[in-house]
Amino acid sequence: MMTTAPAARPANPNFSSGPCSKRPGWSLEALKGAALGRSHRSAVGKAKLKQAIDLTREVLEVPASHRIAIVPGSDTGAVEMAMWSLLGARGVEVLAWESFGAIWVTDAVKQLRLPNTKATVADFGKLPDLAAVDFENDVIFTWNGTTAGVRVPNADWIPADRAGLTICDATSAAFAMELDYDKLDVVTFSWQKIMGGEAAHGVLILGPRAVERLESFTPSWPLPKLFRMTKGGKIDEALFQGDTINTPSMLCVEDYIDALQWGRSVGGLKGLIARADANAKVVADYVARTPWLDFLAEDPATLTNTGVCLKIVDPALTALPAPLQAAFAKDLVALIENAGVAYDFGAYRDAPPGLRIWCGATVEASDVAALTPWLDWAYAEVRSGLAKAA
Structure with a gap:
């Protein structure tokens, strides 16, 4: 057994799973272009938010069929925004194999109290039986179990002709794993994961089937302002162009833009x-x-x-x-x-x-x-x- 401390140390000692380490070479100088002191609804503010959305699409290779929005409340806010807005039209199955998946089980079973809800839970270190999932239901799952180190290997288990929606929490998978957007109707993540951005902002990606649900179904419960994605029964397109629901931190937006530009630079x-x-x-x-x-x-x-x-x-x-x-x-x-x-x-x-x-x-x-x-x-x-x- 080793008895003396090693001589070499990591140059960067940060191994947190969120907020994650900043990109190599990062410094405060990267934020000098931030639209500080400006309204997020000003031309420059909207341009920054739109740039963040466009770079997200480019780096993540999100297809044109899917809309991207910056939303409040980190990944949690994005997932709950989707759950509260989309669920209730049919049965629900929630898959969990770690701590955050368990939160979505609680939301569906104890908070929304949705009828015809099934929770499929596996122990840490294991996946549930994905072949047994009933896609007549809306299905909620984490692509990567942040607290268990277990991920779904691919999207082959999700049928193309499913009846229900798939809501995928991809907060520790985006920017590190291939996501099959044709199989995912909702994708969420927080940029403080993977890219080392600052906290409190979420990203919500909606496919066409999710948009159709929003425009054809109204939940029976009241929706807080922070969850509302439609106006007059139609999707609020401005939200997906950078017109955020509430005030984002333009400093955090600038930091995310910097991380995305770095991501583009490394391939x-x-x-x-x-x-x-x-x-x-x-x-x-x-x-x-x-x-x-x-x-x-x-x-x-x-x-x-x-x-x-x-x-x-x-x-x-x-x-x-x-x-x-x-x-x-x-x-x-x-x-x-x-x-x-x-x-x-x-x-x-x-x-x-x-x-x-x-x-x-x-x-x-x-x-x-x-x-x-x-x-x-x-x-x-x-x-x-x-x-x-x-």
Whole structure:
């Protein structure tokens, strides 16, 4: 076991799963063109918002058939905007295999209290049986389980001739994975994920089937202003041209534009995916040679390339009571954070004890590689302390 601290450190110690690390080379200078002190409804404000929408379409390769809007409340706001506006016309099936998917279950079952609602929930590390999903219903799911490190491998399980809508929370998948927009009627994400933008803003992408639902169906419940996407029974096209429902931060918009321009400079979507894949491969290679650590995801085909979740599998530790296992993982993370080496890479609070290393495109593979020896060092240190206490 390693007993001395490694000499090399990550150049960038930020491994948070959201807000994620800023792009390589970022500085406050990137925000000098922000429309500060100007109305978001001024010509310059609208132009900035439209630029952000247009760059989103370009970098994500969103087809012309789909509308894109900037909405309040981060990804949560975007998902709930879709749920409150679109659901109720037919049965609903909500799929969950991690913490945020569980929130959408709560929204559908306990808040909206929709009739004919089915919750299909799998344990952390697993996907539910996707072949059993009934697409006569509207289906809500996360493409990538942010807190479990498990993603759907593709959209083959979604039929083209489905009757219901698909509402996809893609907040830790967008900009790192191929999304099949023909199979997705609603896509949501927050730009603080993946691209390292600042928080509180969501992006909502609507396909033609979702628009048709909005224009043909009115929910039985009242809609708050922040959720309203139609006027006079028709889709509010201005929303999808940058005329936001409420006041966005033009500083955050400028930062997102900068991140998108960087994304375009590294090869667009394919380049961003390649960067995330390279980062995740560093972790995979490390796990392959590390006996005390394994992926939380049980099926390699479902393994994410963004928020890579790991569990400690040392038999001496897994035999301990759950609170002691959790304390061990937290102590390991704290030791590295206190050394100023890496930050925010512990497992999500609702997830099984372990680590979550963000491998999205704004992270450098060299920094992930520099982190791994520190994991071995911290593991040895904390385990030694545990042995002495015993």
